[in-house]
Amino acid sequence: MTAPTYDLGTLHGGLRLDANKDSATASELAVMPVPKQIVLPLEQHAGDPADPLVGIGEHVLRGQMIAAGTGALSAPVHASTSGRVVAVEPWPIARRRGEPGPCIVIESDGEDRAATGREGAIDYGALEQDELIALLLEGGIVGLGGAAFPTAQKLSQARSVPIDMLILNGVECEPWISCDDMLMRERAARVVGGAQILLSALAVEHCHIAVESDKPVALEQLADALGAAGDNRLTLKQVPTIYPSGAEDQLVQLVTNREVPTGGLPTDAGCIVQNVGTAAAVYDWVHLREPLISRVTTVTGPGVKRPMNVVTRLGTTVADLVAYTGGYTDRARILVVGGSMTGRSMSTDRVPVVKASNCILVLDEPAARGPVLPCIRCGECAEVCPIQLLPQQLLWYANADDESRLREYGLTDCIECGCCDLVCPSHIPLTSTFRFAKGRILELEDEKARAERARRRFEARRDRLGREAQARTRELKEQKARAKSLSKDAIADIVRRKRGAPEDDR
Amino acid sequence: MDFERREAPYVRAGTSVAAMMHKVLLALAPAAAAHVWYFGPGLLFNILVAVVFCTGAEAAVQRLRGREARAALGDYSAVVTAVLLALALPSLTPWWVTASGSLVAIVVAKHLYGGLGYNVFNPAMAGYVAILIAFPREMALWPAPSMGDIDYVRPNVLQTLWYTLSGQLPADLGFDAISRATPLDLMKTGLADMRTVAEIRAEPLMGDFGGRGWEWIGNFVAIGGFYLLVTRVIRWHIPVGVGIGLLGPATVLYLLDPGSHASPGFHLFTGATLLCAFFIATDPVSAATSTTGRLVYGIGIGILIYAIRHWGAYADGVAFAVLFMNMLVPLIDRYTIPHIVGHEKRSTPESNEAAP
Known part of the structure; x- marks a missing residue:
């Protein structure tokens, strides 16, 4: 069987950025010991927060589910070591950029004892697709590329539409981040094994593992692992090193030359995209019976003494992690949690490492933006936009708050990759302007929807009252008509009946 | 440890408007030097007057608008406007003519429309057209290039300075002695006199392609233009568009009737064609914005330059062509929105809603 062939697509625009990855990939993956304190947020994934299953004082084991997924889109949280629950309280979290969110705090007992009852790998080939997907949900697996979308729900959604390809995303195009690179270098077999499990869950026959051309070691390791697996459903695909080739829709475009329709998902282009780290986590859960309780996190930047990639237990605070690597520089x-283009800047390092934390980037004072000048319409932003938007026009309409033009010029298609912002000679903060304008559009949509609902309610009430009034008038008329047509005897008869006279008296 | 929160992205490309303007000025230097070589030091005085009045006007208007004058001057856009305006003038121009053009460019064309980034019209060209109409006599006094064999008197530095300051020539120098028709003028009047192009091209003022001297300035303008292309200050769409728009009709008509139509090479190397293609039409603020739009915009300018030169009343048509296309920019922008990835072929509000 051969994989379907596609023209390799091209990306409009994009940027060749300084990768800044060598410092962190110079040393092997380090495994950080379990810290004394573990802080596990209930909001580690896209969707609804998980619901705590444990109380204060309770003893938990490594891999034990301590919070269950709730609602249609959610994922459970597992204890990443054994110990005692000391608090269920708000704690600074990365999803809120350092503002507090609900967390379960565990004090490690130092024994790191695993939960029981999970001996032996699962023969996933014997499972129905639904069972396999349910298993992945139970393992707390979410997308490890950064968005943390629950994997089980993503697979279920993909099963409901015709797709023909799984794309494993090992592109990692954003500067500084190298956790996927190191994972592919050192754990390529797990990535390949995870891909096979995902193919089973999807009942899809083709998987492209996409890796950027600037990762020769990872490509080599993956090629070896693929050779060892001998599975011809999987192919390795080298993609050009250009930011943002690793963004989901852009990767689909690069690998298949299909465009993901506006407002749609990769499944609308017949594809599903999973991060290589997610595949490895799937392997760990199915074969090694370890739920998602650790991940590879890059610690890097001019602000840390020894950049490296660390296998970190989820819930380890950034402060502990950086201290483990050697601490901050002056x-x-x-x-920043994430990379230098789209990462989120934190107010404190008390935030714990979570499922989405691919990189801890500590920067020095960034080059001053310089005074913000008016847009001179030089068009550099449009040249680099991977969506082929016209950021200069969007800026104009965003400042004018012109909602319909913003829609027409595709504001909602903006992926906030930051390319336009980076190249702007007038130093206009385009990305944050667009993020804000998008929020405005959603707000307006909300307002419109509310107004629409209110209008419908009002109309429904008006119609109902009208109908009732009509019914009443009709009834009165009918009664009058009936009264006219009745004879005196009949009236007497009715009166008698109303007084409760026996039926047979009639 | 606590940290200061910032907004992504956290890196910058290190570009700035000022750096772009510096490159434009640098790119103009070879052409300016050639201009001085062939036509004397008048250009330098014109640049001086234009820079003083343009930056002065910029600072004054900024202050009137309650803004920091230094920041606005720091982007160097007013200096670029000044130099472009000066390059469009005859090398002998009285200071008040240059000053009037500068004031119209900065105060009217730029700031009355909102300042940097908001001007509809190319400021330098608006200023040029204003003085072309207000001072027709002064704007027609073009000296001949100093080529050694051309019979004309070249005013020295002091005489040039005196003319710039007073508008008077020394008693022993008449206008007839120092000025000559430009190659484009020669072509226009020659053709009107029913002479053939070959006859006109045999005049001593004519060179290999365009006018003598002029064509060399053109070469240096092109060198500067390529520098801007290589350093990505400008993109190829507008220069190529102007080239297609001008040389297309010029080539067709020349091939049909070479006796009464100048060759495409002549059109390319005379007048302000190259200056327009690389430096004037490429002003991003007043140009169309998408790549397709810029190609259309350039082609429109090229066609108009040819039309004005060939059928119009003026010998050259760059300024009018640019200003006219400036007016069409909103229309061009409206119809050249690029295909947004993931959208139906043409993005319209309807298709947005129809998409899943």
Whole structure:
């Protein structure tokens, strides 16, 4: 069987950025010991927060589910070591950029004892697709590329539409981040094994593992692992090193030359995309029976003494993790979770590492933006936009708050990759302007929807009252007509009946 | 440890408007030097007057608008406007003519429309057209290039400075002695006199392609233009568009009737064609914005330049062509929105809603 062939697509625009990855990939993956304190947020994934299953004082084991997924889109949370629950309280979290969110705090007992009852790998080939997907849900697996979308729900959604391809995303195009690179270098077999499980769950026959051309070691390791697996459903695909080739829709475009329709999902282009880290986590859960309780996190930037990639237990605070790697340098000024293009800047390093934390980037004072000048319409932003938007026009309409033009010019298609912002010679903060304008559009949509609902309610009430009034008038008329047509005897008869006279008296 | 929160992205490309303007000025230097070589030091005085009045006007208007004058001057856009305006003038121009053009460019064309980034019209060209109409006599006084064999008197530095300051020539120098028709003028009047192009091209003022001297300035303008292309200050769409728009009709008509139509090479190397293609039409603020739009915009300018030169009343048509196309920019922008990835072929509000 051969994989369907596609023209390799091209990306409009994009940027060749300084990768800044060598410092962190110079050393092997380090495994950080379990810290004394573990803080596990209930909001580690896209969707609804998980619901705690444990109370304060309770003893938990490594891999034990301590919070269950709730609602249609959610994922459970597992204890990442054994110990005692000391608090269920708000704690600074990365999803809120350092503002507090609900967390379960565990004090490690130092024994790191695993939960029981999970001996032996699962023969996933014997499972129905639904059972396999349910299993992945139970393992707390979410997308490890950064968005943390629950994997089980993504697979279920993909099963409801015709798709023909799984794309494993090992592109990692954003500067500084190298956790996927190191994972592919050192754990390529797990990535390949995970891909096979995902193919079973999807009942899809083709998987492209896409890796950026600047990762020769990872490509080599994956090629070896693929050779060892001998599975011809899987192919390795090298994609050009250009930011943002690793963004989901852009990767689909690069690998298949299909465009993901506006407002749609990769499944609308016949594909599903999973991060290589997610595949490895799937392997760990199915074969090694370890739920998602750790991940590879890059610690890097001019603000840390020894950049490296660390296998970190989820719930380890950034402060502990950075201390483990060797601490901050004097130049540490800005703490970013993620990369230098789309990462989120944190107010404190008390935030714990969570499922989505691919990179802890500590920057020094960034180059000053310079004074913000008016847009001179030089068009550099449009040249680099991977969606082929016209950011200069969007800026104009965003400042004018012109909702219909913003829609027409595709504001909602903006992926906030930051390319336009980076190249703007007038130093206009385009990305944050567009993020804000998008929020405005959603707000307006909300308002419109509310107004629409209110209008419908009002109309429904008006119609109902009208109908009732009509019914009443009709009834009165009919009664009058009936009264006219009745004879005196009949009236007497009715009166008698109303007084409760026996039936047979009639 | 606490940290300061910032907004992504956290890196910058290190570009700035000022750096772009510096490159434009640098790119103009070879052409300016060639201009001085062939036509004397008048250009330098014109640049001086234009820079003083343009930056002065910029600072004054900024202050009137309650803004920091230094920041606005720091982007160097007013200096670029000044130099472009000066390059469009005859090398002998009285200071008040240059000053009037500068004031119209900065105060009217730029700031009355909102300042940097908001001007509808190319400021330098608006200023140029204003003085072309207000001072027709002064704007027609073009000296001949100093080529050694051309019979004309070249005013020295002091005489040039005196003319710039007073508008008077020394008693022993008449206008007839120092000025000559430009190659485009020669072509226009020659053709009107029913002479053939070959006859006109045999005049001593004519060179290999365009006018003598002029064509060399053109070469240096092109060198500067390529520098801007290589350093990505400008993109190829507008220069190529102007080329297609001008050379297309010029080539067709020349091939049909070479006796009464100048060759495409002549059109390319005379007048302000190359300056327009690389430096004037490429002003991003007043140009169309998408790549397709810029190609259309450039082609429109090229066609108009040819039309004005060939059928119009003026010898050259760059300024009018640019200003006219400036007016069409909103229309061009409206119809050249690029295909947004993931959208139906043409993005319209309807198709947005129809998409899943």
